[in-house]
Amino acid sequence: MAARPRILFHWSFLIVAALIPLIELLLPGHPHVGDLLRPIFIMAMLGLGLNILTGFTGQLNLGVAAFMAVGAYSYAILTCDIYPFRLGFWSATALTVLVGLTVGLFLGLPTIRLRGDYLAIVTLGFGEIVEDVLKNLDSITKGTQGINPLPSPSWFGYHFRAETYQPWYYLFLAFLAVLVLLNRNLQRSRVGRAWISIREDELASSCMGVNPMKMKLLAFALGAAQCSLAGALWASYLGSSGEPGNYDFQVSIIALCIVIVGGMGNIGGVLLGALVIMGFNSIVLETVTNFLKAHQIISSSNVFTSPGSWKYMMYGLALILMMRFRPEGLLPSRQFKAEAHPDQPHSPPTS
Amino acid sequence: MNILEISDLTVRFGGLTAVNAVSLDIPAKEIVSVIGPNGAGKTTLFNAITGIYDPTSGAIRFNGQEARRPFRWTTALALALIGFVSGLSLVLIANVEPLWDTSITSNYVYEQAFLWSKAFSAASGYFSESPGQHFAVPFLIGGLIGLAGAFAIWQRTRRAPEVAARAGIARTFQNIRLFNQMTALDNVLLGMDSQLRTRVWHAALRLPLYWRERDESARQAMDILRFVDLDREANQLAENLSYGHQRRLEIARALAMQPRLLLLDEPAAGMNPAETQELMKLIHDIRERGITVLLIEHHMQVVMGISDRIAVLDHGEKIAAGTPPEVRNNPRVVEAYLGKTYEDPPPT
Numbered sequence: 095m096a097a098r099p100r101i102l103f104h105w106s107f108l109i110v111a112a113l114i115p116l117i118e119l120l121l122p123g124h125p126h127v128g129d130l131l132r133p134i135f136i137m138a139m140l141g142l143g144l145n146i147l148t149g150f151t152g153q154l155n156l157g158v159a160a161f162m163a164v165g166a167y168s169y170a171i172l173t174c175d176i177y178p179f180r181l182g183f184w185s186a187t188a189l190t191v192l193v194g195l196t197v198g199l200f201l202g203l204p205t206i207r208l209r210g211d212y213l214a215i216v217t218l219g220f221g222e223i224v225e226d227v228l229k230n231l232d233s234i235t236k237g238t239q240g241i242n243p244l245p246s247p248s249w250f251g252y253h254f255r256a257e258t259y260q261p262w263y264y265l266f267l268a269f270l271a272v273l274v275l276l277n278r279n280l281q282r283s284r285v286g287r288a289w290i291s292i293r294e295d296e297l298a299s300s301c302m303g304v305n306p307m308k309m310k311l312l313a314f315a316l317g318a319a320q321c322s323l324a325g326a327l328w329a330s331y332l333g334s335s336g337e338p339g340n341y342d343f344q345v346s347i348i349a350l351c352i353v354i355v356g357g358m359g360n361i362g363g364v365l366l367g368a369l370v371i372m373g374f375n376s377i378v379l380e381t382v383t384n385f386l387k388a389h390q391i392i393s394s395s396n397v398f399t400s401p402g403s404w405k406y407m408m409y410g411l412a413l414i415l416m417m418r419f420r421p422e423g424l425l426p427s428r429q430f431k432a433e434a435h436p437d438q439p440h441s442p443p444t445s
Numbered sequence: 446m447n448i449l450e451i452s453d454l455t456v457r458f459g460g461l462t463a464v465n466a467v468s469l470d471i472p473a474k475e476i477v478s479v480i481g482p483n484g485a486g487k488t489t490l491f492n493a494i495t496g497i498y499d500p501t502s503g504a505i506r507f508n509g510q511e512a513r514r515p516f517r518w519t520t521a522l523a524l525a526l527i528g529f530v531s532g533l534s535l536v537l538i539a540n541v542e543p544l545w546d547t548s549i550t551s552n553y554v555y556e557q558a559f560l561w562s563k564a565f566s567a568a569s570g571y572f573s574e575s576p577g578q579h580f581a582v583p584f585l586i587g588g589l590i591g592l593a594g595a596f597a598i599w600q601r602t603r604r605a606p607e608v609a610a611r612a613g614i615a616r617t618f619q620n621i622r623l624f625n626q627m628t629a630l631d632n633v634l635l636g637m638d639s640q641l642r643t644r645v646w647h648a649a650l651r652l653p654l655y656w657r658e659r660d661e662s663a664r665q666a667m668d669i670l671r672f673v674d675l676d677r678e679a680n681q682l683a684e685n686l687s688y689g690h691q692r693r694l695e696i697a698r699a700l701a702m703q704p705r706l707l708l709l710d711e712p713a714a715g716m717n718p719a720e721t722q723e724l725m726k727l728i729h730d731i732r733e734r735g736i737t738v739l740l741i742e743h744h745m746q747v748v749m750g751i752s753d754r755i756a757v758l759d760h761g762e763k764i765a766a767g768t769p770p771e772v773r774n775n776p777r778v779v780e781a782y783l784g785k786t787y788e789d790p791p792p793t
Contacts, residue, residue: 178549178559200534203527204594234545276649283648283655284634284641287627291635294624301495303610303639303702307602312645 111267115260129259130376135266136328138368140345141352142273142361143320148350149359150286151313152293154214157221158349161194161318163228163341165325168193170241170335171234183247183330190326191319198318202311209296221346228338235338242334254330262331269327273320277361280316289313290359344406348372351409355416357423366425371409379405448473448706448737449494454503456486456493463489465761466503471706471739476732478740478748480772481758482781487741488619490758491708494739495616496609507706512612513604524595531591532584539583540571547571611639615704617695619711619741625684629675629694632683633666636701666701673697673727689720696727706737713744725751749773757781 115128140162147155172179172186181189205216228235235241246254247265254261280286288309291299300306329335348371356367383402386392392399416423449471456464464486471477479487492498494505496512504511514520537544548568553559572580615636624632641662647655670676673693678686686694692712699707709728713721721744728751732738742748748755748769755772757765759781765772772778 175556178553178564207598231542233542233550279649279651280645283659284638284643285645285648287631287635288638290627290631291624294626295622297497297606298618298622298624299635300606301497301610301616302636302698303607304635305605305607307598316645 108267108271112264115263126259127377128263130373132259132263132266132331133376134368134372135270136324136331137348137352137372138270138365139273139324139327140321140349141356141364141368142277143317143324144349145353145359145361145364146277146280146289146313146317146320149353149364150281150289150293151310153310153313154210155217155317156214156343156346156350157217157219157224158317158321159341159343159345160221160224161197161321162325162328162345163224163338164197164318165190165194165322166329166335166341167228167235167241167325168322169326169329170244173244173330174241175245176241183249187323187326187330191323194322194325195315195319197322198315199311201318202314206307206310206314218343218346221341221343225338225342228341235335238337238339240335240337240340242332244329244333244335246333247330256333266327266331269323273323274361274365277320281359281361285309285312293359348375348409351413355412355424357425360423360425363423363425367423370424371412374408375405446473447471448508449739450504450506450509451490451494452504452506454490454493454505455501456489456498457501462761464493464758467758467761467763469756469763469766471737472754473705473737474732474735475753476728476738476740476751478742478752478755479758480742480745480748480755484760485758486761487758488710489761491616491710491739491741494609494708495614496604496606499604507609507612507614511604512609512614514599514602514608520599524592524599527595528588528592531594532586532588535583535587535590536580540579544568544571607639610702613703613705614708615699615702615706616708617692617699617710617712619714621688621691621695623683623691623695623698625682627683628680629670629683629686629697630663630666630679632694632698633669633701634662636698637662637666637703639702669697669701672700672730674723689716692716692724693727696731700731700736704736706739707731709738709740709742711741711743713742713747721747 111131114131118126118128140158143161144155144158147153147158169186169190171177172181172189173183174180179186201217201220205213208216229238231237246256248254252261254265288299288304291302291304292306292309296306325341352367352371353364354367355370356365357363379402383400386401447470449469451467451469451471454464454467454469455462467486467490469479479490481487489498493500494507548564548571552563552567624635627635641658643655643658646652667676667679670679673696675686675690675693675697678690678694683691683694696707696709696712712728713724716724725747728738728740740748740752752769754767755765755769756763757772757775757778764777764781765775767775
């Protein structure tokens, strides 16, 4: 059957990712590639959340950073010892996911009848509002300082510490793997099919008995929950909620770039998109800039010649080129693959 | 027995009356055609039946009742709950900072035990200090906004297409509206959506119900594809199918809903004579399954060949109805299609 090699292919990714920190220990000089991969995992989770909304359901959302901020701040409030809650890592994370779900529902309810550009504008506004609220609600969010320090999570007596990155790496990888699994299960069920049908043709979909409002609301809630989970994990790793400016419009746009570059509506594509965009940002650009500075090709004082200053222009260029030459993304979704093998019997008969 | 009864249906868009006081009864298990010149209001009639347009006046009764969401006690409960929650949310939003200060900040000493009872009594003290301003006003405003908004949305979607679809009315579209990026099989499976019982948690965690329904529904979908002779194209993307195949896939998707009434909007448009013959046979087979078919068609060969009854619309009004021979010989129908003949030449 065709299903077996595909499963092996997916598992091999997970195994390679799991081996990276171990291989690093064997290499001379202990390069910290795994350390750099952690923000990629977080952004991949954010991308997966956005993918449900924009990739599957076709609802353009320009405010996912706000959901991430909600997650980070609720996690911080629930764990930080300047507040009376002082929950542990797992219960705080679980509660944060619930908070994200609720916030997604609350944003979804009044905006559910908006479409396309209008929804994008409203979500954009929501993102700005959340950022401003976090800045100004001093007594709860500590304004622009952010809430810190957060206790590091512990599990069966083992304490995660900021100096050793490997436990964090595995924690994030495990969360990402579970999210990928859940998203894939949803995608290949009637839920995912209904979402995609709304993206393709909402009117036809409702004429087939799908309730578009219900499905869009579900997408909003689940997408927001995943984004807030990403926020909670990020806060737990930083040991701080981060300042409100960390969750601005640029984060939403990067998440959107990840989904579009990777391939709308394709989970593997989102992971690849996160690797490409964030890898470019935190690995390639950094390395090139450091190399150029070390060899005194550019001066460190001149921001115009530093490649890092040009990154948003490069994102923009990448988006334009993608739209022109490969609008379906780097990894096209499984429908294209199914189409490429018409002679195969219906290998994944989805329910 | 009539499966669909349309009485005095009028649909108006601003000043344009697309359908004007049309009454039409569709007997069960028959093939009824609606014909008429372009712009006669045929597709508007379909859109009104399937809940896409709200009728300006008149009634559409399917199976003896109107296809719209009933107002049950669960609806009332949900509306009340939404109003209550939005009222509470506004109370929290309006008072968030003083409430937090009085109940949490002032009761918590760093790293010492926190008494929730003290926090709650402080919070209730804050509200009783000025119950009108702190609680009643925001609660009423939020509750009213939530209730009114939820009620408005519910009211506007009472006759939504999905309600008609779930009642048992399936349709195809004049300009094919398939889900282009989905395979033919997935298109049919989507049509079956309202019969599936899998919920989000079943799907996410792959509980036994998911597996059972997945195999079962895939088998049924393949049966339906076989019925319209598309089983070899099951894994093709809908957008890559040929035009005739797309038309048939739309019918298959509609059949997957297990409808009692099937509305076909110009199914033979753009088909060659051989495909048209196949289509006529297919429509016959559908009727044999006990499904009533309501058809809009311009191909007179198809209309006269398979219809049990025909209704003729012109300028939004029903000008004739009856069996094919009756309609063919009706002078008003001939007039609508060919124009008036002058019996007496105008005096010179």
